[in-house]
Amino acid sequence: MPIISPVKGTFKTGRAPLKETDTNAKRNVEAVKRKTVERLEQQQLKRAKTVETGQISRRNIEGAVQTNKQNDFKKAVAEQSKVTPRDLAEWQANWRKILRKDTKIYFDNTEVTEPKHKFERRRDILRQGFSSLGATITSFFDTSVTVVITRRTIKDHESLPDTDVLVRAHRRYMKIWNYDKALRFLKNLDVDLEALETSAQQAHPTLSNLLQNEKLYGPSDRDPRARRDDVHYFKYPHVYLYDLWQVWAPLITAEWRPHELSCSDKLPYPDLKPGTFGRCPFVGDGHCNEASSKRIIKRYRRDKYNEEYALHLRLIYQESAQPRQVSTVKESEILLLPHNHPNSKKCYHHILGQLNLEEGKADESIEPLGQKQEASPSNSFASTSLKPPFKTAWKTPALANINIAPTLMRQETEELADDLCRKKSRIPQEIKASGVTQSNEGSASVGNGLGPTKASVTNKSMKSLNRLVVDKKLQPSKPTATTTRESVPMTVSPAVLNADETNDAPKDEKSKEKKTVVKRQDARMGSGYCENCRVKYESLSQHVKSEKHLHFAQDDVNFEAIDSLIEKLAAARAFTGVF
């Protein structure tokens, strides 16, 4: 029997240790026992007696196995002689029809003294079995019920009180089945009870399973609730993602010491910053102070420059989701809902006021740009494919004539990667796709992203080696990262490594930016993984000249599928060319 009782979670002690450890044998016996109990019943032994044998078998396992085996054999012979396959098929067809059309099943829920969980499991199996055959299951007893399934013994209808469900069912000629009968019934209808059972309860443990578990968790006669030396228990704030059935290794194990979390501005895990100006809310504005004068002016200029494009979009989508073709944008046509919210224009004017500048002078500074726009609207709107302004076109504002305190200016030095004011790169950058291979690692891929996954279970010494390598790699740029990693003693699983390694990354925007630049070059020329040769290479240009790669590239057999597709395309082209 299982050692843990699921309901109370108590641990039973005081058994002979030998028997307890031999779980495998016991379980098999239990399985055999359940089957034989059912079959004994089939031989029309009295219900009372089966329960008794059940109890006996529980007490004396070996004995039960022997007697039941004999019964089993006898029963099998008896069944063979009685029922012809044709009868069975007919019977099955009849019952299936009945179940589908007019069967309403009620489960008697009067309490019995036996442990509840055992019956609950079987009841669920029955429920699933019957409903899979199309029978209706009702939770309330009424006169339309045709079958009552009970876990009580049925022989003594008379002794029950008049109000009892079974008595009433009996009077109305409803069928009254106990669980064994119902299970047998389903079995005869070819319902795969075992499938239901395996899904309902845990799988039957096999020897290999048990041995594996013993390897994982130690001998099974241990107190499962006692703290163990070989398990790392979380003490500090942590994230833990694990398999409820404990078949697979945990997906995430990350724990942070209090001192790592002391600085609420630089948490090692994501939090809502939330930032402004279109930035990722989990990155925030960082060092960029959008309230600084320089930023306000810069932003205002950007917005001014972008205005006609934005208004154009507003106009073409003003009335319908199908864009209207507009040749000119008339200011008067644009519907703007009045609002009083702070915006870049207001901030700009505010700053101007604050800096004690005359309005006129300030306007002068932006006038050239503004005029240019107004002078050439017909020009730019003439083409239907209006382009948003190229951000390279405008430069940092001429600050010479604006008297800004130098302290404010310094805050601009740290510019973020995703700054809308920055000039656009010629070729649009994109967020790298990753995880092409079925990776275990949670982090973005390295190199060209094609690399294979590492062995699922890493050798312990390999793990520590890997750790050293990662440590070394990270040390020069991020000394803090090392302390982070060591804070989870002895238990650094790949997930932890990843978490730490990358948690630090978003903090340092500059270095990240540099990294991506390097990676972009990597993708074409630098190091990576060749799927065809299944090797890592340091330099792509070198690798493609290697003998192995050339050999692969020159063998047309490798590309047969692609070639046939190219032929199909060519054929289709020739076909359309005819017309």
Place this chain on the structure above:
Amino acid sequence: MSDVPSEVVEEMRELCESVPGLEERYKLIDKIGEGTFSSVYKAEDRNGTTTSGFSNHYWNKDQKYVALKRIYVTSSPQRIYNELNLLYMLCGCTRVAPLCDAMRFQDQVVAVLPWYPHEEFRNFYRDLPIKGVKKYMFEMLQALSFVHSKGIMHRDIKPTNFLYNPQLGRGVLVDFGLAEMEQSRRVESNGGKDLRTLEHYCPCTPGDSRQMRADQQALRGATTAPKSGQNNFVDLSQGFPKHETRRNKRANRAGTRGFRAPEVLLKCSNQNTKIDIWSVGVILLSFLSRRFPMFQSLDDTDSLLELCCVFGWKKMKKCAALHGLGFEVSGLDRISEDGFKGGISEFVYTLLQAEIDAGTFPAYSVAFDTFDYLRHSYSGMGIAPTLPEANIDGAKLAKLKKYHEESWSDHYWCFHLLEQCFMLDPHKRGTANELLSTPFFDELLDSDRTENEDEDEDEDLNEEESEDDNEVARIVDSDGGAYD
């Protein structure tokens, strides 16, 4: 050619050399993109034969440029074939870029697709009005509806892979490099074997009689100590073995960070087309809150925590339980149990509020419409929009009122759509078709009907062939898996 940097010119020359015959048919103009697995160049179809068969795909009938996608030689032929074949299967929809031609010399494969005059997402996501967002979403969901109807999941839905032109209101889905066929549900005769030891089993399996059971068990298991009859004898819900000997579960995680659905992050082995719908939701969230990128984390742990910030760890725990996982978040400051009480719309509100407080929106910004809508609906002032007092003359006022009303009704359904996309349970998340039939798209469905009929005809032509192709694709797919 003068504005093309010399290194790009050099690169294009090199490409022409590496694929003989390329230069005779295509005149390379510029490099227009660089991805993880390929570079893309704009080129001219010299004699027009390639593009002639695909004229219905072109947005502008006069300009027939092509995009040459140079797939890096380190990709396996299987992977390349998978991509090309999927593209070939999907050429029946004008919202998916068709494969016009392909060339190969030795290991260098070049795919030829139509070139589309699209606009970069970064340039319009802050300025596209709600009806523009509607059109964008409509185009994208139409494309996905077609792709999903073929049993294909794209896996990498993000703005860079959806070429869109807001002026024309047209978009095409590109880059099927990570796409794969949806796995047909495997019928297991598991013979009493524990399902959970099978790598491709996930308790979230739909339409399964076991599903309910598994869910219940998982939920129960998440809160109580291990059950009897279970294989293990150690409670590992509070800690993990120091010397892990169990294998890591593996699942396809292909995609782009920030756009991955929770089931991908949770390594569900039963992923389906709903993962694309989640990514659509992320894009819509970018539009509504005018932030891009929305999620930034570099790894799956951080991605999950980002989702926790929005949805709260309680919901994420429930979601993990669907896939048979326990999820514990403890003691993390600023990651709460419930996340944003008002759901995703309150999250949007918070983000807009932060920008408005800082005054970083331009005065003409469309974000104020969204913000006012949300503020109004939270304040309990009723659903009917009221215009703030302003001196506007009669004719314009009537127009403005109409605009206001429509904008608010669009916002209402748009947030409804957003919630549908962000259902943490993939089975509750809407399909592309379900989402297209929400009232948000009502005004577009009528106008689109005629267009669809044309497409249906194309589809029929390809029907027969594509079925065979499905088979091949599946085989290749399973081969591809062996590479890990």
